[in-house]
Amino acid sequence: MNIVNFLSHIILPRYTNNFKAKLLHNSSLLFLSIILLAVHLLTRALSTPQLSILGYAANISPHKIVDLTNRERLKAGVNEVSYSEVLSHAASMKARDMIEKDYWAHVSPDGTEPWDFFHSVGYVYRYAGENLARDFSDEKSTVEAWLASPSHRENMLSGRYSEIGVAVVEGDLNGKDTTLIVQFFGTPSGAAPVIPVAAAESAGRGIASENSPILAQTPEINVPAVPASGFDVMKVLTLMIIGALVGVLVIDVIVISKRGITRVGGRTFAHLSFMMTILVILILVKSGEII
């Protein structure tokens, strides 16, 4: 019976909570915010390479990214690109460079451009392009993110390219276990003019560190599965908290209007619509970032 009373106190407007569910009191909202912040910091700490408890690990196949890219190109009426081991090697070098120099950008802090990796593997190109992604959980969401961005989409669906190379590399980037995906496009050329075509705009950032370990490398990666990433933990937790609040706000609207209770406070409908927006956004948020 005490439990029923306690739950009623938490979720129902009644005399014990001044006719406002305890969960909607400012003190409870503040408490929930602190809980979120604490779990966020804890999951970040647990996913650092030193601890690696919640370290991010994705089993992404470079060949599947090539397949998905070609499917999208065919849909757009553009020629397929053929897989190039040489370009994949160059992409792998670029990914390793980002891990070793600890940066996330198209151009490294020391000024190394994507095209330099093409040159270093002896790939003489007529056209060349680069797409970067990090921390995606699968190939499909990576390709979808690139397609959603106009500059990356232009690279993926450009008819000027005839070859593709993809590398997936894991390592410590800015103190966090990271999965980097590098997609290089190119059209080889013998005597033709050398023209870099496109790379999505970048803003160089990151501080150099010494010899960050590389955990896995393209083309064959076999990363042990991790139960859940920090992203998954936070997403589930926030969905539960915001979902519970939406439920309590709905109950509040119904009970208050049915009983005709008048009280001093904010508009429940405004709070409800705000929390439902947050809920929708949380459902839409996906892991991963592209540049």
Place this chain on the structure above:
Amino acid sequence: MSYKHFKHLPHYFPLLGIFGAGALAFILFSYDKQFQIGVAVSVAVAHFVWGVVHHLYHGDFNLEVVLEYFAISMLGLAAILSVILHA
């Protein structure tokens, strides 16, 4: 539904419009994390400012109400940022 309920309606349209635009921006700019953070902050600030203006207009503005809108806005923002910053 009384007149009291209907007279609030014009206030809710812009609020719902802002929230709808925020959700839409999240879909359209799913590839831009910085922009998504900006949208999250904007939506939370919009909720808080709407609350202040609405209650000032209706003459029932007080500190308790301000704190309530602030707490709800902060919780919503904390929820989104804690997930985005992990993504």
